Amino acid sequence: MALEIRRSVVADAPAARRLGEEAFGSPAARQPEPEARRWPSANVRPWSAHDGAELVAALGVRRFTSWFHGAAVPTAGFAGVTVAAEHRGEGVLGPLFAAALTEAREQGEVVSTLYPSAAGIYRGLGYEVIGSYDEVQLPMSALATVRPPSGEVRARRANPADVEAIRAVYGSWAARQNGPLTREEKPFTAQPEEMFGPDAAYTGVSLAVGPGDEVLGFASWTRGAGYDRTGALEVDDLVALTPDAARALWRVLGSFTAVAGSVRLSTSGGWTGSDPSRLVLPDHTATTTSRPYMLRLLDVAGALGAAHLPPVSAQVPFAVVDPRTPDIEGAWTIVVDDGVAHVRPDAPPAPGAGPERLTFTSAGLALSYAGAASTANLRLAGLVWGPATHDRLWDALWHGRDVHVRDYF
Numbered sequence: 001m002a003l004e005i006r007r008s009v010v011a012d013a014p015a016a017r018r019l020g021e022e023a024f025g026s027p028a029a030r031q032p033e034p035e036a037r038r039w040p041s042a043n044v045r046p047w048s049a050h051d052g053a054e055l056v057a058a059l060g061v062r063r064f065t066s067w068f069h070g071a072a073v074p075t076a077g078f079a080g081v082t083v084a085a086e087h088r089g090e091g092v093l094g095p096l097f098a099a100a101l102t103e104a105r106e107q108g109e110v111v112s113t114l115y116p117s118a119a120g121i122y123r124g125l126g127y128e129v130i131g132s133y134d135e136v137q138l139p140m141s142a143l144a145t146v147r148p149p150s151g152e153v154r155a156r157r158a159n160p161a162d163v164e165a166i167r168a169v170y171g172s173w174a175a176r177q178n179g180p181l182t183r184e185e186k187p188f189t190a191q192p193e194e195m196f197g198p199d200a201a202y203t204g205v206s207l208a209v210g211p212g213d214e215v216l217g218f219a220s221w222t223r224g225a226g227y228d229r230t231g232a233l234e235v236d237d238l239v240a241l242t243p244d245a246a247r248a249l250w251r252v253l254g255s256f257t258a259v260a261g262s263v264r265l266s267t268s269g270g271w272t273g274s275d276p277s278r279l280v281l282p283d284h285t286a287t288t289t290s291r292p293y294m295l296r297l298l299d300v301a302g303a304l305g306a307a308h309l310p311p312v313s314a315q316v317p318f319a320v321v322d323p324r325t326p327d328i329e330g331a332w333t334i335v336v337d338d339g340v341a342h343v344r345p346d347a348p349p350a351p352g353a354g355p356e357r358l359t360f361t362s363a364g365l366a367l368s369y370a371g372a373a374s375t376a377n378l379r380l381a382g383l384v385w386g387p388a389t390h391d392r393l394w395d396a397l398w399h400g401r402d403v404h405v406r407d408y409f
Ligand SMILES: CC(C)(COP(=O)(O)OP(=O)(O)OC[C@H]1O[C@@H](n2cnc3c(N)ncnc32)[C@H](O)[C@@H]1OP(=O)(O)O)[C@@H](O)C(=O)NCCC(=O)NCCS
Pocket: 023, 024, 080, 081, 082, 083, 084, 087, 088, 089, 090, 091, 092, 093, 094, 115, 116, 117, 118, 119, 120, 121, 122, 123, 124, 125
């Protein structure tokens, strides 16, 4: 097979869409052919692989910005990865990803993320599962005993004038986590018409506000049909900056107990670290479905060097050795000066030299950078090796934040 890998053009779009529909399930209604002026969708860089006239694989890359260690990090989000059924197992995925990742690096993206249909597909490409986007179903009975917030905090319905305050609450929460998108890029920019008005995606957006009407939290929810208590209230976001704000919002949702059986909350933290707004719930009853989220670094010095680390001074030599991801192999020393990180490249270890420094695989570095696994456990998994001298210091630098993601792509 003579494989040609390139950015897709509009003439490739129908075949790419057929491939996607076949892989992920067809939409109920037949879609019109894409129009040149509306293709590709906003913020998508489409790539495809071709064998002569046949399109044999496709994917899309979206430029996002994610929060990691208090820094807004340029991120290449991969989605819609498909190889034609007759060409699976022929090794098309590797060169297709290599081309799209090279472009991502050229665009200044320092990490790449994706939601896998199976994690094993992407491990060979250097990605590892660092967290999950979760759907948590809570029976209304679990919300019945949520204590009222203090008299200072109350709930009220949001209106279009609150959009900036809602964005600010999300931003304040997101900046404290590792992983969430900043929501500065399409399709996650939370436009007023998506929240309010006849075409709104939600039945309502509720706010928790303080004594001066300052917004301390929000919940965007969709009521669904029927009132026989078999239905669920769908909650797209519930973000609270104080426990009283969380209580106020949970009580709004719980007030539907006579007409809905449960709340289905889109959240994160099922795999690593709790959603803080759930810590106020007195009843833990819930069922969770998780969509794992994978990370790979594209620029080691760029990603680690942007981090706002704990206010310590430290110096740790480290390396990445992973024949599957030669693009990020190398040796560096991270110098931390009162929390400010500098990552300077060192001469690569001589071939055959023993590991004289803390050494990661691509997956090991992704897990460690995200704060999702300790070096002790990464050693057990074979993703870190070399002297253990700096293990606890390394963990202290990278383990201060929980992994959360709240947008599916
Ligand atoms: C997933 C898909 C893109 C993989 O393409 P492919 O040509 O079969 O992939 P390859 O044979 O080159 O395998 C690449 C790697 O994925 C692994 N892999 C393939 N299918 C897998 C599966 N279902 N579960 C776990 N790992 C899998 C292979 O073992 C291989 O791992 P390695 O690199 O460590 O050896 C293709 O099977 C497909 O289009 N499936 C349907 C749509 C889909 O699931 N897309 C992914 C959306 S996130």
